[in-house]
Amino acid sequence: MSASDQRVSVREVADPEEMHELGIELGNVLRAGDLVILTGPLGAGKTTLTRGIGEGMQVRGPVQSPTFVLARTHPSLVSGPSLVHVDAYRLADAAELDDLDLDFDGAVVVAEWGAGLVETRDAWIEIVIERRRGADEAEEAAEPDWSEAPVESRTVTITMTGSRWAEETL
Numbered sequence: 004m005s006a007s008d009q010r011v012s013v014r015e016v017a018d019p020e021e022m023h024e025l026g027i028e029l030g031n032v033l034r035a036g037d038l039v040i041l042t043g044p045l046g047a048g049k050t051t052l053t054r055g056i057g058e059g060m061q062v063r064g065p066v067q068s069p070t071f072v073l074a075r076t077h078p079s080l081v082s083g084p085s086l087v088h089v090d091a092y093r094l095a096d097a098a099e100l101d102d103l104d105l106d107f108d109g110a111v112v113v114a115e116w117g118a119g120l121v122e123t124r125d126a127w128i129e130i131v132i133e134r135r136r137g138a139d140e141a142e143e144a145a146e147p148d149w150s151e152a153p154v155e156s157r158t159v160t161i162t163m164t165g166s167r168w169a170e171e172t173l
Contacts, residue, residue: 026055
């Protein structure tokens with residue numbers, strides 16, 4: 004793919020509610036055969052974004068992290084495509100992903116940790132979620148008190164690759 008086949012959008016997302024809203028926005032434009040690859044550290048908001056995608060697509064929920072099952076399918080409640088939510092963290096390569104026998108053509112597939120495993124398709128969206136790290140290494144080493152942890156904004160980079168995304172705006 005050439006650079007002209009890619010469109011990049013960068014957003015600042017203030018909190019989990021805004022991440023969920025971004026997911027709803029995405030879910031409203033996704034259709035069968037679409038692939039979304041999510042990249043970001045633990046706790047970045049990948050599953051929160053996917054919950055929003057599921058809500059926008061109007062699929063049966065709840066959408067939860069598929070960490071222990073590798074993939075969960077959420078059927079549509081409105082005759083649309085299903086949402087297949089994949090956690091590719093423990094997969095070694097694309098062959099292991101193929102072994103899951105996912106419906107890439109008939110569903111929307113959202114793959115957390117999927118970078119490097121599924122980009123061989125004609126079109127996809129890659130979403131990279133970055134968060135700021137604590138200001139002081141000593142603070143990072145200490146056990147955090149999550150009840151007092153501040154909500155940190157995220158930088159979300161959305162790269163849309165392929166002709167499917169040439170006209171779509173996000």
